[in-house]
Amino acid sequence: MRYLLPLVAGAALVAGLASPAQAAPASNEWTADVSGRAVTWGGSPRTGLIELGSHRLAQPANAVTAAVTGDGVVDVRGLRADGQWTEWLEAPATLPVTTSTVETRVVLSSGKASRVKLTATQAPATVAADDVSVAAAGRSYRVYATREGLVGGTTANGHVIRSRDHFVALPSRRGLAGRNSGNYSVQVCASNGRCEWAPVWDVGPWNTKDDYWNPAATREMWKDLPQGKPEAQAAYQDNYNGGKDQFGRKVANPAGIDLADGTFWDGLKLTTNAWVTVTYLWTGSGPVGTVRTAAANGTVNVRSGTSSSTSQVGLAANYAQVRVTCQLTGQSVTGTQGTSNIWYRIASGKHIAKAYVAGVSGATAC
Template identity: 40%
Template sequence: MSDDRCESTAVRTLTALGAAVLLLPTAAPLAHAQEGWLPQDLESADRVGLVLDDGSLRLDSEKTGATAAPRREPGRAGSGLATFPEQPLTEATDVLDVRLQTDGAAEDVTAEARGTRSDGMWTEWHPVPEGGGRVILDSGVSHVQLRVELDGADSALDGVRLRPLEPLYAEPDADDEVDGGGDVDGDGGDGTGEATVPDAPYSARLFATRIGLVGGTTANGHTVRPDDHFVALPSRRGLATRGGGEYTVRVCTTGALGPEGRGDTETHEPRCAYLPVWDVGPWNITDDHWNDDRQSWRDLDRGRPQAQAAYAEGYNDGLDGFGRRVANPAGIDLADGAFRHGLQLPTNGWVEVDYLWTGEYRARAEIATSTQSDPVIVRGGPGTEFDPVGLAAHKANVDVACRTEGDAATGPFGTGGTWYRIGEGHYVPAVFADGGAEAPECGSGTGLPTP
C-alpha cells in the first residue's frame, strides 16, 4: 500500500440510513407484477469471490484473500459480490420490491438496486433494506438491476427476486408543456434554431491521493494493474459494474497541490482525465458527498467529503466512519496510471472533479481502445498538431457536445477524420468512441465555435 494513501475501504452497504430506501406498506404492485415476481438467475450473475454451490451462492473458500475478493473495510473477513443482468420492465416505475432468500445471518447479505432513466443513463445504486424490502429510486426507470454482497463463510444466498410497484412519480402527459422548451424538431434544439444546453454535472474540489495496490481487487471486482486508469469514491452509490464506465468522473488539476491549510503551494500544469469509478474509498464508504441528499454526514455541505472536514476542522473528532484518525483530507483516490500519466501529478494534490452522470448527456459515447486497457489521448483540438491535455480511460462514458473534422485517425471503430468535443478544449477521435454520432456539428447552432 502506498504511504501517501489511506487504507482502501470497500464494500459494505449500510441500509438503515439511506434516505432513498423507504418502507411503503401501502404501495400496490403494478398489473404485470401481480402475475409474479422477476426472479434473478444465480448462475447468470457476474460473480467476484463467490461460487455457485448446490444452487446457492457462497464465498469461494479458495479465493477469500486480499487479491481475490472486493476490497473491504478494516477488520472484515472475506466478502463476495454478485451482479445480476439488467431486466426490462413493461411499465416504468421508481418503486421496487426486492426479496432475498438467505441462509445465515441476514446482516451478512446486503443488496442494492438501480434502473435506467428515460435518457438511457443509470440511476445511482440504492441500498435494499436488510433482508429485503421496498426501494425508491430517484427517477422512473425502464430497466432494473440488482447486486448482492455476501460477507462471511457461514452465509449463503439461495435466491433473490424483485417486482416493480406502483410509481410515486407522475409521468407528464404528451401535450404537457416542457419547462424550458423542448426538442420539437428532433435536431437537439428547442425549435429556435439553437441547441439546448444540457444540465451541467455537479462539480467539487477534492484532495486526491494515489491508490497503488497493484494486484489487489477493487470493490467492483477489477484486478488492479500497473498504470491503471480509474478512481475510487467514498460511496458505492456511484460504483460502476466490473469493466463498466456508466459512472465516470472528469478529474482536472487546478494549480495548488498541497493539503488545505498546510502551506504547500506547489503549482502544476492543468490536465484532465476521464475515469470510471471502480473502487470505494478513501476513508469512508457511505459518503456520497456529491449528492444533495447524502447518505451519511448530512450536516456537511454538499461537495465536502467527511474526511476533508475531519482533517481540516476536527469534524467527528477528526475520525472517519470507522473511528480511524484521518491522516489526509482525501475525497478521491486515483489509480497509478491516472495519477502519473493522466494528470501527471508529482504528489498528492487538489483537483476539480465533475461527476458526469449527475448531468445531462447530449450525446453519450463510451471510450474504447483495442488493448481494452490503454487510454486515449485527449488533445486541445481536432488534430495531432494540438497538444495533449489529458487522457480518457477505456470504458469512460463521455458527453459529446459536438463533432468536427480534423486529422484522420485509426481506432477500434475504423479510420476517419471526425473528432468529438467532450469538454472545453478537449477532443478525441470519433474512431475511439462507441456512440456520439448524433451530436451536432461544432459551430452549427451549438453555441460552440468550430475549431
C-alpha cells in the first residue's frame, strides 16, 4: 500500500537504465551537454532523470564531484572488481571502491539542466571493505511489507505498472535498478517458506532517503537508528521523529518495503501486509545470474529440487538477479537460454533451472 505525497507514498523518484559505456576518451574531468537529452519524468512530486551513461577514467579514482548548470543533482556509482556496481550516491560522493569506470545520472526536481561538469579524484576511503560486501548471501533483515498496487501508474525508473506485476520498492534511490534491469534485486521470503527474487524498480514506502540496510556510517539519513531498521518502523513503533516520515507525514504502518501485486499474491502467496525477510542481493558476493523469461512480465518457478516434479517454493521475476550458491545436475529443461540439465541453488532448498538464467560464471558443484 502506498501513501500520498500528494499522490504516491514513498514519492516514487525517477531513476533510469544502465547505459552502455560511451566511446569517449578516458579522462578524470569531463563535461556532458544534457540540454538535448531525453528526460524520463514520473513520481510525485514530479521528478525526472537524464542518463549520462558510463565513463572510463584515465586514472582510477573513488571520489566524484559534479557541477550542474540548471536544475538537478548528480548520482554516481562505480564498477566493482566483481563486475557489479556499487550503490548510487549523490555527488559529491566518495565511492566504497576505487574504480576505472563510473556511471552518472542527473535527477531533476523541476525545470531542466543544460550542462554537467564532472571530476573524479582519489580520496581517503570512508568505508571499510567489510561494509561493501559482508557475506556471500548479502545483508538480510526482517521488515514489514505492504502491497503497492497502482496498476497503470509509473514507477521511479519509468516502468508502467501492470496487473500482477513483479518488482519491489525500497525507500532510497541508492538501490534503484534501471527499467528492464535487475542489478539491484532482492530476495523476499515470507513466513510460509515462499520466496521471490525481484528487481527494485520503485522508491518507497514513506521515505526516499532511507537506505536502512546500510551501516550508520554510510546511511543517508537517520544515522542514529540501528542498521536494518527502517525509519518508518521506528516512527510507528517508537515514535521516532515524532512518529513522522521525512516529509512530516504521520506514519500509519512500519513498512520498509513495497511489493508489486504479483510479488505479493503470486510469489509469496500473501493475503495481507506481513513481516518478511529481505536479502539485498547487491550487498553480497559470488556468482550472479539474470533471470530471463519470454514474457516481459514473466516469472520462473523456483523449486525445492532439481526437477519440475518437485514442489514450487517461490518465483523469480524477469530481469531479477539471483546469487548462485552452487549448481547441480537434474532434469533437462528448455528455456530462453537454451536446453540444459544444470540447476542453480539460489538459497537453501531453492533451485532454478539454468535454462532461464543468463550470465552465470564461476558456479561450483554443490
